[in-house]
Amino acid sequence: MTKIQLEHALTGNRVLSVDALEKAIGALCHDGMLTVRVPATVAPHATVDLSYDVQCELETARDASGLNDVVTMRWKPEADVPLPQLDARVSSDLASDGNRPVVRLEGQYEPPADRLGEFFDERLGHRIAEASVRDFLARVAAAAR
Secondary structure (H helix, E strand, O other): OEEEEEEEEOOOOOOOOHHHHHHHHHHHOEOOEEEEEEEEEEEOOEEEEEEEEEEEEEEEEEOOOOOOEEEEEEEEEOOOOOOOOEEEEEEEEEOOOOOOEEEEEEEEEOOOOHHHHHHHHHHHHHHHHHHHHHHHHHHHHHHHO
């Protein structure tokens, strides 16, 4: 199991309510489907955006402390392809410096294809997952404006 935790700064000075967060994520999940984008730099000043569709399941829940509402999210590949399923909690809070609001994703995924998948994840897959999550959080922040 590979853990992933990233955050994206929000504009303004307010954290998002769980309703606003769920609405922003829901705007990206059309009919239970989400397009996951993987922005990749292939050369200086040249990027390529790869993408694939995943099934997207959302619900609100309490975090591990039982004090805060979060959006739980699962995305799993639509087709039978060797891509991981992500199980995550998405929340909005102040950054660790306490000065700016962020949207945060904390989750985990299992690299597909057993040992070969683990090897790939260690070398490149984790960076692909991080790029996908960074892009997703930026789109959530934009949808919440």
